[in-house]
Amino acid sequence: MCGIVGYVGKNKQALHVLIEGLKALEYRGYDSSGVAFLNNNKIQIIKEKGKIHNLEVKIDFSVTSNLGIGHTRWATHGEPSQINAHPHKVGKITLVHNGIIENYEELKLVLKESGYSFISETDTEVACALIDKLYNEKNDILKVMDKCRNLIRGSYAFAILVDDIDDKLFVMRKDSPLIIALGNDENYVASDVPAILKFTNRYILLNNNEMAVLTSDSVKVYKDSNTIIKKDIDTFEWDMEAAMKNGYEHYMLKEINEEPEVVYNTIYNLIKNGSEELSSIFPDFSKYKKIDIVACGSAYHAGLIGKTLIEKYGDIPVNVEVASEYRYKKLFYNNRTLVIIISQSGETADSLAALRIAKEHDVDTLAIVNVVGSSIAREAKYVLYTKAGVEIAVATTKAYSSQLAVLSLIALSMINNDDNFDNFVSDCQKLETQMTNLIKKHNVYRDIALEIYQKNDIFFLGRGIDYALAMEGSLKLKEISYLHSEAYPAGELKHGTISLIEKDTPVIAIATDETLNEKIISNIKEVKARGASVILLTTSKLNKVGDYYDYKIVVDDNNELLQSLLTIIPLQLLSYEVAKLKGCDIDKPRNLAKSVTVE
Ligand code: F6R
Numbered sequence: 001m002c003g004i005v006g007y008v009g010k011n012k013q014a015l016h017v018l019i020e021g022l023k024a025l026e027y028r029g030y031d032s033s034g035v036a037f038l039n040n041n042k043i044q045i046i047k048e049k050g051k052i053h054n055l056e057v058k059i060d061f062s063v064t065s066n067l068g069i070g071h072t073r074w075a076t077h078g079e080p081s082q083i084n085a086h087p088h089k090v091g092k093i094t095l096v097h098n099g100i101i102e103n104y105e106e107l108k109l110v111l112k113e114s115g116y117s118f119i120s121e122t123d124t125e126v127a128c129a130l131i132d133k134l135y136n137e138k139n140d141i142l143k144v145m146d147k148c149r150n151l152i153r154g155s156y157a158f159a160i161l162v163d164d165i166d167d168k169l170f171v172m173r174k175d176s177p178l179i180i181a182l183g184n185d186e187n188y189v190a191s192d193v194p195a196i197l198k199f200t201n202r203y204i205l206l207n208n209n210e211m212a213v214l215t216s217d218s219v220k221v222y223k224d225s226n227t228i229i230k231k232d233i234d235t236f237e238w239d240m241e242a243a244m245k246n247g248y249e250h251y252m253l254k255e256i257n258e259e260p261e262v263v264y265n266t267i268y269n270l271i272k273n274g275s276e277e278l279s280s281i282f283p284d285f286s287k288y289k290k291i292d293i294v295a296c297g298s299a300y301h302a303g304l305i306g307k308t309l310i311e312k313y314g315d316i317p318v319n320v321e322v323a324s325e326y327r328y329k330k331l332f333y334n335n336r337t338l339v340i341i342i343s344q345s346g347e348t349a350d351s352l353a354a355l356r357i358a359k360e361h362d363v364d365t366l367a368i369v370n371v372v373g374s375s376i377a378r379e380a381k382y383v384l385y386t387k388a389g390v391e392i393a394v395a396t397t398k399a400y401s402s403q404l405a406v407l408s409l410i411a412l413s414m415i416n417n418d419d420n421f422d423n424f425v426s427d428c429q430k431l432e433t434q435m436t437n438l439i440k441k442h443n444v445y446r447d448i449a450l451e452i453y454q455k456n457d458i459f460f461l462g463r464g465i466d467y468a469l470a471m472e473g474s475l476k477l478k479e480i481s482y483l484h485s486e487a488y489p490a491g492e493l494k495h496g497t498i499s500l501i502e503k504d505t506p507v508i509a510i511a512t513d514e515t516l517n518e519k520i521i522s523n524i525k526e527v528k529a530r531g532a533s534v535i536l537l538t539t540s541k542l543n544k545v546g547d548y549y550d551y552k553i554v555v556d557d558n559n560e561l562l563q564s565l566l567t568i569i570p571l572q573l574l575s576y577e578v579a580k581l582k583g584c585d586i587d588k589p590r591n592l593a594k595s596v597t598v599e
Pocket of ligand 1: 298299344351396475594596
């Protein structure tokens with residue numbers, strides 16, 4: 001998740017501010033970083049792959065500069081590398097960018113015809129060239145920024161330096177956050193509060209489609225190149241920790257709220273160039289007759305959902321195993337087996353061991369990983385990255401959802417049909433809003449949490465894909481609220497476990513699969529008849545009035561490939577609310593570590 005910081009001022013050395021600001025943004029995750037600064041009337045750029053330390057050691061901090069921009073990059077277009085790192089410079093324009101420019105391929109073609117050539121694979125360099133081209137024509141940067149808003153599709157926060165303007169910093173944004181922070185005889189720009197909190201706590205929030213010009217002693221915000229807007233100055237009351245949580249009480253809640261965006265980013269990153277790109281990024285799945293998915297915890301649960309989708313759409317048998325078991329069991333590999341390892345951290349010892357076993361047998365391996373450059377990402381034959389950004393809460397939420405998104409795309413790629421692809425793309429657009437609306441229904445989750453948080457045991461029921469979701473819902477509840485729960489395939493309960501159901505035992509029944517709906521309703525009636533208090537989680541399409549539930553949560557319908565991304569949200573938020581009512585340490589549950597690097 002990229003970060004921006006910028007400085008114009010009389011009191012401090014820009015390079016010092018930029019590096020301090022970038023370090024404060026490290027928690028967002030990044031794979032390269034860079035700065036551009038004005039020195040002796042010339043803009044200099046230094047950028048490096050990897051940690052900010054790699055950049056820092058290349059900088060001569062005795063160089064004086066009062067104007068500069070800095071960036072941490074989390075790769076979207078083009079691999080993590082020094083060339084793809086920001087800032088980018090084309091002609092007279094130097095800029096850093098957060099967001100995704102969706103029509104960059106089209107723009108690139110037009111710019112190439114006008115004589116521009118490109119050295120990086122990024123969408124950002126294209127934006128930089130576009131601004132340079134327009135600036136050469138108009139020679140008025142505000143008018144150029146204004147015009148760009150009509151030409152660029154997608155999301156962006158830009159901080160821009162112009163070669164022949166040595167005392168101004170220009171910024172603009174759409175759908176990517178940007179704030180302007182105010183000092184004395186100095187002003188700052190940042191994508192995120194922590195970047196400037198060390199220097200000032202007074203700020204202006206830049207709204208969508210606004211542009212601004214900063215000098216050391218003035219900030220002017222524009223609606224268009226002729227209209228200045230009067231903005232309120234606010235004050236941050238948060239300390240650094242609170243700022244990193246972006247106002248949320250816990251990282252887990254912040255990360256759940258990020259799910260719509262990271263799922264979009266994960267999917268967009270893989271489909272941005274159409275269905276053909278999918279087949280070039282993914283291994284040729286038609287080569288394989290059998291797939292083993294191996295993972296731990298929530299990643300294993302994501303794998304179970306992947307199995308259902310891949311078997312249905314790809315018609316390939318999929319075996320899903322917990323890595324700690326897989327590594328010691330007899331394996332039935334052949335030369336048409338693919339092993340998929342799913343891991344947020346890319347460092348989980350058992351998952352890494354399973355990967356190495358597959359490699360020792362010369363079996364193809366594909367890693368679905370969040371952390372770029374992690375051991376599993378480095379060692380697997382093929383890698384698909386989830387774009388969840390850094391996940392700080394120990395209990396995974398947004399990384400799990402991003403794993404589901406990649407698995408859906410794998411299943412989609414196996415259908416190999418343009419109509420399905422187009423439907424999927426439009427369903428993804430719908431999904432972002434549906435997820436956001438579902439997250440907002442806090443009161444619903446809170447009310448149900450109030451009913452169950454003092455119970456001793458809770459049961460989660462589901463069938464098919466809903467059983468895999470039940471397992472994840474149950475794990476979430478256990479790990480953060482310490483409330484005992486069990487997930488069961490709904491049809492299996494009567495073979496023993498139903499003896500545990502008594503008056504008011506909470507049962508969370510997940511029913512989103514139309515083909516199994518009547519079956520699960522019968523199973524729900526079985527527990528209801530024994531006194532259970534049933535919380536039904538279903539979809540709009542299957543929603544009907546009945547006397548077999550006590551509470552109901554209804555999620556919107558979407559493409560079967562994407563439905564789980566909606567269904568999981570109430571389960572995550574319910575666990576969160578229960579843990580909160582119980583006063584648990586939500587972000588750091590007892591006995592758990594974020595990355596389990598021991599066997
Ligand atoms: C649960 C959770 C764990 C992880 C598991 C695998 O909320 O976070 O169950 O999913 O430890 O970790 P990764 O995905 O890093 O391999």
